Each structure stands twice: as structure tokens, then as C-alpha cells.
Amino acid sequence: MRLKSNLLSSMEKKIIIVCCIILGWIFYDYPIFDNEGISYFIILCCFGGIVFSVSKILNTSDKNDYESVEKEVDRSANFDGIFSYENDGFYFTQNEKSNFVNWIEILEINFFSIPFLHEENHAGLEIITEKVSYEFNNQQTPGIEKLTNQLIENLSHWNFDAEIIKINNHGLKKANLYKKT
Numbered sequence: 001m002r003l004k005s006n007l008l009s010s011m012e013k014k015i016i017i018v019c020c021i022i023l024g025w026i027f028y029d030y031p032i033f034d035n036e037g038i039s040y041f042i043i044l045c046c047f048g049g050i051v052f053s054v055s056k057i058l059n060t061s062d063k064n065d066y067e068s069v070e071k072e073v074d075r076s077a078n079f080d081g082i083f084s085y086e087n088d089g090f091y092f093t094q095n096e097k098s099n100f101v102n103w104i105e106i107l108e109i110n111f112f113s114i115p116f117l118h119e120e121n122h123a124g125l126e127i128i129t130e131k132v133s134y135e136f137n138n139q140q141t142p143g144i145e146k147l148t149n150q151l152i153e154n155l156s157h158w159n160f161d162a163e164i165i166k167i168n169n170h171g172l173k174k175a176n177l178y179k180k181t
Contacts, residue, residue, distance in 0.1 A: 081143015115171035
């Protein structure tokens with residue numbers, strides 16, 4: 001992918017050089033052709049070529065191309081983070097303490113969204129077990145994407161169309177994604 005980007009950049013640089021040479025030649029010997037309209041047309045085309053080539057060099061589109069986005073999604077979906085998984089549940093390490101959550105102990109899973117500094121929202125999952133409740137924030141919990149996938153695989157009866165309910169006046173919103181039946 002990097003080679004393709006360098007080749008494109010090289011191609012645009014060649015176009016810029018050729019356009020500049022043609023422009024210099026036309027400005028040096030202005031009435032090249034008997035008709036001034038042809039000279040104006042060539043000047044316009046060269047300026048257009050220069051503008052679009054510079055634009056292509058400065059705004060490379062391969063930052064968010066399909067392959068790089070797909071690699072990032074695959075990497076985050078396979079990244080364990082603070083979690084490790086077993087057949088009957090998962091471990092997570094928080095504040096140097098390791099906790100185990102058994103799949104069958106999970107009673108409820110909620111999505112939550114909390115306004116942060118009036119400009120953005122922090123979202124995450126709240127996992128309620130028979131004994132305790134855990135909250136995992138998307139921005140601060142490495143491996144939450146894989147945890148979400150593991151929860152979906154190991155627990156049935158998910159409600160992906162759950163209504164998001166505003167809980168309080170501070171903007172906390174929740175949606176119940178899973179409830180043990």
C-alpha cells in the first residue's frame with residue numbers, strides 16, 4: 001500500500017513538473033499559436049493539472065482506505081486487553097486485582113452513555129451479576145470490543161433494538177441489551 005502511495009505521489013510530481021515546463025514555455029513565447037484561445041486553453045489545463053496534483057499529494061486518501069480500516073477492526077476485535085476468556089466465563093484485571101465473571105452469573109447487560117465535558121459522550125457496558133455490578137467504559141477499557149463479541153457468543157436472547165432511556169437530568173442514558181430469562 002505504501003508503494004502504491006509513493007507511485008501516485010511520484011506521478012503527481014511529474015505532472016506538476018510537466019505543467020510548469022509547458023507554462024514557462026507559453027509565458028516565454030506567448031503567441032505560440034496563431035489563435036490566443038488555444039494558448040489560454042493550455043494555460044488553464046496546466047493550472048488545473050497543478051491544482052489537482054497538489055491536492056492529491058496533500059490529501060492522500062489511503063489513511064482511511066478499506067484495507068487499513070479492516071485491519072484496525074480485526075486487531076481491535078482480537079485484542080484481549082484487560083480480559084482473558086475461559087469456557088465458563090472471563091477474567092479481568094482492574095486496579096491490580098483479578099476478578100472472574102461466570103457466564104451463568106450474568107443477570108443483565110446494559111449499554112450506557114454519559115456526557116463528558118458537554119462536548120462528547122463516554123459509552124460502555126454495565127454487567128450486572130448475582131453478586132456485583134461492573135462498568136466498562138469504551139474509551140478507558142482496552143479489549144472491550146472482544147468482550148462484547150464474547151458476551152454475544154456466550155449469552156443468548158440479546159435485545160439489539162432496545163430503547164435508549166434517559167435516566168437522569170445529567171444526561172445518563174441506558175439501554176437494556178440482555179436480561180437473563
